[in-house]
Amino acid sequence: MEGAASVPGFTILSVLGSGGFSTVYRALQESIGREVAVKIDHRVLLDxxxxxxxxxxxxxxxxxxGHPNVIDxxxxxxxxxxxxxxxxxxxxxxxxxxxxxxHGSMPLTQVLDVGVAIADALAAAHRVGVVHRDVKPANVLYDRYGHPELADFGLAARYDPTTESTSTLELLTPAYAAPEMFWSRRPTPxxxxxGLSATLYALLTGRPPRWPRGGGNLTDAEIAGLHSAPVPGIxxxxxxxxxxxxAGMAREPENRLPTAGALRDALRAxxxxxGTAPERLADPGAPGADHDVADQPTARLPRLRPSVGGDT
Known part of the structure; x- marks a missing residue:
């Protein structure tokens, strides 16, 4: 593809989306004829x-x-x-x-199914010391079978209080970022x-919690005030x-649900x-749509028009 970056062994087919820091391409892995997504950072690694x-x-x-709800x-x-x-x-x-x-808001049962799946993925990450740091709607994608998968571990790193954090505020989406990310504290699980609790709230209401429409250029003080506001009922x-x-969005981290596993279990309850089984709304035209994955408590959604890089 003219003008696209070159990655050995891959033929770039099209642009899936582009943001301020990277471009994601649809590409063909030449060795095995598989279509993949290739994300290329815009910034040069200088040293x-x-x-x-x-x-x-x-x-x-x-x-x-390798987790079933984490992108491979x-x-x-x-x-x-x-x-x-x-x-x-x-x-x-x-x-x-x-x-x-x-579509706007999502039905409650589907939201809970998504929440259980992604909370379990986060629990698995936290067990090996990895914190995602940027959980938001744009970073939960749907595979070809309609299962939600947590994507974009580009900010992720091992949680180790003795090492330097590589994340910066400019890379975060304030509507879904925990308040302590604005307090110069090291991120923890x-x-x-x-982030997941805020994402699920947005799925139920169509809007991020506490966040005003058109609130893209708020000061740190204004953001702090929003985090102190109560979370309305739905x-x-x-x-x-x-x-x-x-409980997942308490302002102080020590007042939140203690772990992603605890959030998963509360959502599962x-x-x-x-009642009723998890809804499965697979696109009948999607490859493998009749494939049944055992013990997969996730919703299958209609096929969407993908757009990478959105922060809704």
């Missing part, structure tokens, strides 16, 4: 310290990429001109951000509990469900109280 940090973050992401990472490297790239599973059905843009949603999400 060995930058390259070492990138390799460490890739290894951290690779620790959890097939390869990683650095282009000839010094830019980092990741080769990932292609998820053609779009993201939760696409769903919000196209509690930031992922907050019409048509049981108070017990809203209580779980409020709410789902069980509603």
């Amino acid at each position: 060995e310290a930058d390259r070492s940090r990138f390799r460490a973050e890739v290894r951290a992401a690779g620790q959890v990429s 990472i097939h390869d990683a490297g650095i282009t000839a001109d010094g830019r980092a790239y990741l080769v990932m599973e292609l998820c053609p059905a779009g993201s939760l951000a696409d769903y919000l843009r196209q 509690a930031v992922d509990v907050y 019409a048509g949603v049981p108070d017990s469900v809203v209580a779980v999400l409020r 709410q789902r069980a109280a509603l």
